[in-house]
Each structure stands twice: as C-alpha cells, then as structure tokens.
Amino acid sequence: MLSMASPRSAIRDAHRVVVKIGSSSITAPQGGIDSYRLQALSTVLAKRCLAGGQMLLVSSGAIAAGMTPLGLTRRPKDLATQQAAASAGQGNLMAAYTTAFHLHGLTVGQVLLTADDTHRRSHYVNASRTLERLLELEVVPIINENDTVATEEIRFGDNDRLAALVAQLIKADALVLLSDVDGLYTGHPREPDSERIGVVSSPEQIADVHITAPGSKVGSGGMVTKVAAAQMCATEGIPVVLTSADQAAQALAGEDVGTLFEPTGSPKNARRRWLAHATHVNGRLILDRGAVEAVVKRQTSLLPVGVTRIEGVFHAGDTVDLCDPQGEVVARGLVGYDSDELGGLVGRRLDTDRMNHARARGSGVRTVIRRDDLVVL
Known part of the structure; x- marks a missing residue:
C-alpha cells in the first residue's frame, strides 16, 4: 500500500516561502536587537536559499530596535513616538540583517510598505513587480511596514496581515508565522490542560477555541491576528504554519511543530485576490x-x-x-x-x-x- 504524503510536505517542498518574524523573537524585552536570535533565524533562511529556495522575510522590530537609542523601556503607544522609534531603529535592523545574511554570501534588500500600497491597485501591481525582480536577482527581500510615515488610518496594524498579503501578492507556496508562542492551543498556552492543535483543516474546527497569547512589551500583534492571517492565506490555497522562532528550522523541514493551517480554497486571479484581501x-x-x-x-x-x-x-x-x-x-x-x-x-x-x-x-x-x-x- 502506498503511504499518503504528510500534510506538512507542502511546507517542506515549497519553493517560494514568506516567513514573518515578530518583534519579541529578535529583540530584547526592553528593546534593542537580540543579535544572537537574529543571526540564528538568518542562518535557517539562508540555508533554504542556498538549497535553491526563495525566501521573503517580513520582519517586525524597527520600533523595538529604536527603543534603546531613544532611551525608551517600553513600546511607545502614541503614533508620533512610534514613528520616531521606527526611524531610529529601521537602519539598525537592516544593518543587522545585511551582516547576518552576508556571512552566507547572500544579499538582502529593504522593502517598506504601507497599507496604501496594497489598497491602490497600481501600487499593488508595482509592489509585486519589485518583489519578483528582487527574487530574480537572488536577493532576499526584508519587508516591513513603513512605520515612519504610516498614519493610523492607513496602517496594517500588525505584520501578520502584511505577511499574508505579501504571500498572496507574490503567489507564495507557503507562509510561516514565527513568534514567541509555539502554536495554537485549545486554551491559554500556560493552562495545564491546554493542548497544541497540530492541524487546522477548516475555520469551523477552531470556532470554539478561545484564541489568546501572552502579551509582549515590544510587539503589537497577538494570536488573533496570526490566526486571521493564516485563514486569509488558507482561503487562497496557501498552507500556513504558525510556530515559535526557535522551531523555524523544523517548521520549514515539514516536521510536526506548531499549527498547520491547511488550504481551504483555491487561488483567485490577481484582481479578485486584490479585491478580496488588499482593498x-x-x-x-x-x-x-x-x-x-x-x-x-x-x-x-x-x-x-x-x-x-x-x-x-x-x-x-x-x-x-x-x-x-x-x-x-x-x-x-x-x-x-x-x-x-x-x-x-x-x-x-x-x-x-x-x-x-x-x-x-x-x-x-x-x-x-x-x-x-x-x-x-
């Protein structure tokens, strides 16, 4: 009898993968870049690139990286200070990624987006062309929301949604959402009777799950935004794994870590995809x-x-x-x-x-x- 392929083989065999990393996974609790963890993640992604894959990294962390230079101990809540911290931190964040990937002989390119770049059809198409060209040139795109200029009215709100939109924009084969939580649980992860949900096959399967996660001093997202992003991609035929940054290598290898959201729909054409998710x-x-x-x-x-x-x-x-x-x-x-x-x-x-x-x-x-x-x- 022939054995059926593992549902996670789609992640293992994916050629074009979007990876999203949260602020708390590459920065210190009080702000500033955690060089060791950033280098560890870069090494995992670089190995996949050197094996012939295409990787796009949606990285939070600009605001957190700017907290230390500005003398802040907590993530600012007002937009003006967030923008100032992003301005101070974005250069440091890109310098760290440039150095980390250069150790593996890879070049990175910075791509800053606002929600307006996906809402406007012409901007949406242009962003797609830019990312495609970077991949053709074997450059690893490092994507972030342009926090320095984005206003409350045109912000994505979190990079989980941005990552899902990027995955659809460039027709990714898989999306991997990395944070400080190792998956979706039946209850709060700290509760002793909570169990990790290995595979989600439909939205109805987790309709009664109380989606929550521990808070972070430096991040803006949560489990709610991650599940929403995963389901957004699943409806477009893109498999998604949600897990912790420490399990990035295992997730990309198709091992049983985190929570896999199986595809629940088929890809729409580019215009309908834009209408459904980006406008x-x-x-x-x-x-x-x-x-x-x-x-x-x-x-x-x-x-x-x-x-x-x-x-x-x-x-x-x-x-x-x-x-x-x-x-x-x-x-x-x-x-x-x-x-x-x-x-x-x-x-x-x-x-x-x-x-x-x-x-x-x-x-x-x-x-x-x-x-x-x-x-x-």
Whole structure:
C-alpha cells in the first residue's frame, strides 16, 4: 500500500516561502536587537536559499530596535513616538540583517510598505513587480511596514496581515508565522490542560477555541491576528504554519511543530485576490435574498433593486462589502455610485423611461457593481 504524503510536505517542498518574524523573537524585552536570535533565524533562511529556495522575510522590530537609542523601556503607544522609534531603529535592523545574511554570501534588500500600497491597485501591481525582480536577482527581500510615515488610518496594524498579503501578492507556496508562542492551543498556552492543535483543516474546527497569547512589551500583534492571517492565506490555497522562532528550522523541514493551517480554497486571479484581501472597505450594502442568490450563486452584476440598505459614506470606485439580510459579508466589490446617489435608488427597478433617458444622454445604465468588479468571499 502506498503511504499518503504528510500534510506538512507542502511546507517542506515549497519553493517560494514568506516567513514573518515578530518583534519579541529578535529583540530584547526592553528593546534593542537580540543579535544572537537574529543571526540564528538568518542562518535557517539562508540555508533554504542556498538549497535553491526563495525566501521573503517580513520582519517586525524597527520600533523595538529604536527603543534603546531613544532611551525608551517600553513600546511607545502614541503614533508620533512610534514613528520616531521606527526611524531610529529601521537602519539598525537592516544593518543587522545585511551582516547576518552576508556571512552566507547572500544579499538582502529593504522593502517598506504601507497599507496604501496594497489598497491602490497600481501600487499593488508595482509592489509585486519589485518583489519578483528582487527574487530574480537572488536577493532576499526584508519587508516591513513603513512605520515612519504610516498614519493610523492607513496602517496594517500588525505584520501578520502584511505577511499574508505579501504571500498572496507574490503567489507564495507557503507562509510561516514565527513568534514567541509555539502554536495554537485549545486554551491559554500556560493552562495545564491546554493542548497544541497540530492541524487546522477548516475555520469551523477552531470556532470554539478561545484564541489568546501572552502579551509582549515590544510587539503589537497577538494570536488573533496570526490566526486571521493564516485563514486569509488558507482561503487562497496557501498552507500556513504558525510556530515559535526557535522551531523555524523544523517548521520549514515539514516536521510536526506548531499549527498547520491547511488550504481551504483555491487561488483567485490577481484582481479578485486584490479585491478580496488588499482593498480598504469604505461601506456596506445590505442585499435581499434574491440579490444574494444572484451575486453569490449565479455571479451576476448587482442592480439597485437588490439593495435594501446602505451603510457608510463612499464614492464611485470605492470598495464596499455586500451583506446578506443578517449582515454577514458574502462578497466585495467596486461600487459604481456615490453613497448619496445610491441612497435614492435603493430597492428601485430601473424602469424603461429611466433607461431610455440614460441612453439618450449617452451615459448608459450603471449597475451598482459590475460582475467583473466583484468577488465572492
């Protein structure tokens, strides 16, 4: 009898891998870079590169690295001081990575992104091209959020989401999320009866799990953001391992460490992938049951007659969520109307006189969202 391949073989055999490392795994508790741990991680990734793989590292740590130079003992909470710490720490962080990878004969390249770079379609495409070119040149991209200039309104909020977006952006074969926790547990990791969850095959499997993790003085993320990022990639057909930085080598080798999130969906095309995960949502449209059926099952364009309520303020071309009568998000798309204009059309059919008048003006009859500008979630 032939043995079935291990579900973790997809991680072991992955050619293009995105690895995310949290601040607490490469910096000291009171701030500053932990050179030993950063070098250990770099060595693991370098070995994979030298064996023919492609590695992209999404690294937190700029703010934590800047705490010591600025005399701070705790991660700052206000945005201005965070930006100042990132400015002081980003150079130190890249210098450390440059030195660490150079020991293995590898070159690194810094890539700083803001959420705006993924929300805007042109920026999204350009970021993809830049990362692809770096990989062609056998450079290891070191990616971080541009904390120095990002504002509260356009921040990713944590690098777990950034890592998931990067994995989708460059069609990675796998994502590895590293932190100071060695996996997802059935309860708090410190509770004696908590057990590590080895494999997650569907969101329903962990629906009743209380997702939590010990806090960090230097990090901004948590287990909630890691699970959300893992599930985001799983829906796009990308396997994800969540484990501790100390188990990075074992995770990449496909060993039974941490928690593996198996793929639950298939990759979308680039435009639909961008719509589903990278755009900023500006409002919500509540649909009746008939419109939900048409949009989700038949994948038709959305007409005004199917909209029962609008929420939020948006403009034509903005991204909005489409919700069923209970408020659950079922799809997402680029709306063809301003919210003020659409408010007067909610629930109305486009009668013959209106259609003829629109044609006479040469403007055509606009749908609320065209099928090509819509993705089912």
